[in-house]
Amino acid sequence: MEKTLRLKTAEIEKISHLDYFNIAISVDCVIFCYHEKKLKVLLIKSDLEEFEGLYSLLGDLIRPDEDLETASYRILKDRTGMDDVYLEQVQAFGSINRHPSGRVITIAYYSLIDIKHHKLQLSHHDLHWQPVNEIKKMAFDHKLILETCLARLQQQVMDYPIVFNLLPEKFSLRQLQELYEAILGFELDRRNFRKKISIKDWLVDIEEMENDVPHRPGKLYKLKPEFKKKGLKKKSISGKQQAVS
Amino acid sequence: MEKTLRLKTAEIEKISHLDYFNIAISVDCVIFCYHEKKLKVLLIKSDLEEFEGLYSLLGDLIRPDEDLETASYRILKDRTGMDDVYLEQVQAFGSINRHPSGRVITIAYYSLIDIKHHKLQLSHHDLHWQPVNEIKKMAFDHKLILETCLARLQQQVMDYPIVFNLLPEKFSLRQLQELYEAILGFELDRRNFRKKISIKDWLVDIEEMENDVPHRPGKLYKLKPEFKKKGLKKKSISGKQQAVS
DNA sequence: AATAAATATGTACCTACAACACATTAAAAT
DNA sequence: ATTTTAATGTGTTGTAGGTACATATTTATT
Numbered sequence: 001m002e003k004t005l006r007l008k009t010a011e012i013e014k015i016s017h018l019d020y021f022n023i024a025i026s027v028d029c030v031i032f033c034y035h036e037k038k039l040k041v042l043l044i045k046s047d048l049e050e051f052e053g054l055y056s057l058l059g060d061l062i063r064p065d066e067d068l069e070t071a072s073y074r075i076l077k078d079r080t081g082m083d084d085v086y087l088e089q090v091q092a093f094g095s096i097n098r099h100p101s102g103r104v105i106t107i108a109y110y111s112l113i114d115i116k117h118h119k120l121q122l123s124h125h126d127l128h129w130q131p132v133n134e135i136k137k138m139a140f141d142h143k144l145i146l147e148t149c150l151a152r153l154q155q156q157v158m159d160y161p162i163v164f165n166l167l168p169e170k171f172s173l174r175q176l177q178e179l180y181e182a183i184l185g186f187e188l189d190r191r192n193f194r195k196k197i198s199i200k201d202w203l204v205d206i207e208e209m210e211n212d213v214p215h216r217p218g219k220l221y222k223l224k225p226e227f228k229k230k231g232l233k234k235k236s237i238s239g240k241q242q243a244v245s
Numbered sequence: 246m247e248k249t250l251r252l253k254t255a256e257i258e259k260i261s262h263l264d265y266f267n268i269a270i271s272v273d274c275v276i277f278c279y280h281e282k283k284l285k286v287l288l289i290k291s292d293l294e295e296f297e298g299l300y301s302l303l304g305d306l307i308r309p310d311e312d313l314e315t316a317s318y319r320i321l322k323d324r325t326g327m328d329d330v331y332l333e334q335v336q337a338f339g340s341i342n343r344h345p346s347g348r349v350i351t352i353a354y355y356s357l358i359d360i361k362h363h364k365l366q367l368s369h370h371d372l373h374w375q376p377v378n379e380i381k382k383m384a385f386d387h388k389l390i391l392e393t394c395l396a397r398l399q400q401q402v403m404d405y406p407i408v409f410n411l412l413p414e415k416f417s418l419r420q421l422q423e424l425y426e427a428i429l430g431f432e433l434d435r436r437n438f439r440k441k442i443s444i445k446d447w448l449v450d451i452e453e454m455e456n457d458v459p460h461r462p463g464k465l466y467k468l469k470p471e472f473k474k475k476g477l478k479k480k481s482i483s484g485k486q487q488a489v490s
Numbered sequence: 491a492a493t494a495a496a497t498a499t500g501t502a503c504c505t506a507c508a509a510c511a512c513a514t515t516a517a518a519a520t
Numbered sequence: 521a522t523t524t525t526a527a528t529g530t531g532t533t534g535t536a537g538g539t540a541c542a543t544a545t546t547t548a549t550t
Binding site: 400410417418419435436439458459461462463464 | 493494496497498499500
């Protein structure tokens with residue numbers, strides 16, 4: 001930041017039309033949902049001719065009056081009508097030629113939304129929920145961004161209670177396990193999964209049973225209220241507290 | 246990226262002097278070293294009047310012809326003369342008012358360098374190695390950035406062989422443990438630490454002994470060659486492979 | 491030769507995880 | 521009404537790793 005440090009406001013204005021400011025900054029959102037037992041991502045058809053027929057993530061340039069999170073939430077709100085969701089920054093992507101029309105550095109976020117709570121104008125906007133494991137090619141470097149965000153989600157999913165946006169209020173352990181399998185991409189042992197989850201102490205047994213299943217109904221659970229919404233707590237290292245200052 | 250998507254090059258030029266491009270992008274590097282049994286960070290005295298007397302991280306605006314990593318390595322090279330180091334992106338910081346002179350979004354990297362291998366012009370440039378646990382206030386939001394990067398380093402240090410840049414080629418297990426304690430901020434049990442490290446299988450016993458210590462000398466070790474330089478491998482989840490496509 | 495201080499290694503206990511088996515319940519089929 | 525089916529719910533065992541803790545060994549110092 002040294003060079004920037006030395007700039008007074010007047011100087012900033014002087015160079016603001018120079019090359020340094022010919023870099024645009026965007027936010028791209030990997031919006032996950034869970035539908036038909038699959039993990040899906042919200043995509044939009046690219047209308048850049050370079051990427052004809054390909055889909056891209058939802059994103060937009062950052063506006064001067066909004067910070068990064070605000071920009072991400074704006075995109076989410078615009079596209080899904082929802083803003084009460086889990087959202088996390090993953091990484092910045094800044095290869096020189098990642099955007100064919102100019103230099104654009106993008107900051108990737110992922111979020112998890114309940115497909116039932118939102119009203120998409122899917123018909124209007126070339127918007128499309130695509131199962132993640134069926135995606136082959138995407139516009140820009142968005143395939144890489146998607147994979148990076150998915151990997152991050154997979155890392156966090158067992159440690160933090162973040163996926164409950166993707167399920168209805170009340171759910172069975174089977175539903176939860178199927179969701180985890182969709183996210184992780186492999187099958188889990190039912191007994192071990194239940195043990196793992198019960199140790200976490202994230203759920204409340206609400207003393208109700210499934211009633212719409214064609215077999216023995218399972219118990220229904222809710223996420224404990226203290227974990228609702230943005231429930232990311234950092235794990236402590238080695239059981240002890242770290243100290244910075 | 247929808248808006249960006251729709252831009253042709255000509256359109257980009259048209260709006261390139263508008264507000265959207267009045268955001269500057271920088272890279273800030275948290276450069277760690279290990280010296281006198283302390284974890285230290287390379288800082289530079291701020292000469293912004295708003296931050297008189299405070300230090301800031303080393304950073305610079307990103308140039309149009311370089312990607313994010315290149316910019317980080319440039320800063321490292323300029324400031325320390327070294328480019329053969331571990332470097333990792335941590336997070337972007339983009340609060341609206343984080344920079345008093347204008348809108349600057351910054352992408353934070355951290356790196357680990359061996360203080361003995363570099364030639365700083367400490368006297369010239371107001372550069373200064375500051376122990377991390379003695380830092381109280383910094384310019385901009387750099388205290389937050391530092392803490393975020395330190396937390397990331399602390400997360401990774403036990404899982405990946407990344408800290409060996411900070412030690413001489415040959416080192417004893419005691420030296421290594423002291424380094425870990427400096428990074429983590431708390432003491433470790435000697436016997437358990439040695440066990441943990443030996444399980445990792447990162448080190449080679451080079452059949453030499455310390456000879457400059459005023460007590461019983463310990464064995465010396467080297468990092469296995471396959472982990473030299475940038476040795477970050479992602480751990481698999483739950484022992485199985487993930488699949489995206 | 492005795493002392494001090496650090497190295498080097500080992501044990502016991504507990505927790506977590508993976509692989510695996512069996513009894514129970516409710517719906518569906520006979 | 522009884523049997524069958526398919527899922528739920530709960531164990532057990534073996535293994536690996538983590539934490540707490542003790543003892544013997546080696547070198548320099550006194």
